[in-house]
Amino acid sequence: MTTKEYNEIVDLWADAVFRFIFKQLRHEEDARDVVQNAFEVLWKQHADIKAEKAKSYLFSTAYHNMIDFIRKQKRLDYVEEIDESAKGGTSDYQSDLKEVLDKALDTLPEIQKSVVLLRDYEGYSYEEIGGILELSESQVKVYIFRARQALKKYLVSIHHII
Template sequence: MTEQQYNECVNLYSDNVYRFIVKNLRHQEDARDIVQSAFEKMWRHRESVEFDKSKSYLFTVAYNQMIDHLRKVKRINLQEDFTETTKGVQHQQTPQVKKALMEALNRLNETQRSLVMLKDYEGYNYEEIGRITGLNESQVKVYLHRARIALRNYLVSPENVI
């Protein structure tokens, strides 16, 4: 990868990687640190990273660093509210729907939440998600299915129906 291609990767993918990490961590500063270190790692290994695979490489590195961070700090329930971290992202949902969706996502474990975010928010296919998370394609499908069932059960419960 050339320096110009690296700069193009920064322009193309930095927002997507940041959005993915901040949605999982719900902590802006930690997400920025993880995204920056992912780009640093790609810079150090730019000779071996193909430009066509740079997006997958970045998401894989960022995901692994996020998991390491969660293990190191041992904090799953972070204090910042998700709505503050997505002010620039436009959603056409009511605040009540957003709140219910975020509460449902927060009830999932970190693996399930990451899989839902990668599939439904970022649009990756099962094979790409498997490469990013280190799971095989069958595991991705099973965990994603279970996560969606948990989301559905939470969202259709009488106290959460809007």
């Protein structure tokens, strides 16, 4: 990958990879740090990576950076706290499906969240998601299944409250 191609990757995918990370960390500066670090890694390896492989390399690197970050910061606990406050707010009328889904997303375990975001946001196949997250295709399928079930269950519960 040339420098020009690398810069095109920045234009094409910086938003998408940022969105992927931000939806999971829920913290703009932390998400920026993770994404910036992923691009640094991509740049360091750019001579060895073909442009067509760069996107999945970028997502994979960002994902693993994020996991490292979460472990370091113990942000999982923090996210759970956010979840609790979100659940407490369900008495507010939630008419916007997007907002509801956003909150539902936060209730998912990290891996399910990553799988479903890659699937829905980026349209990756199960095989491609497996490559990015280092899972088998059947594991991806199981996570998708569980994630959709959990999201549906959340929608049903909100529907009842409303």
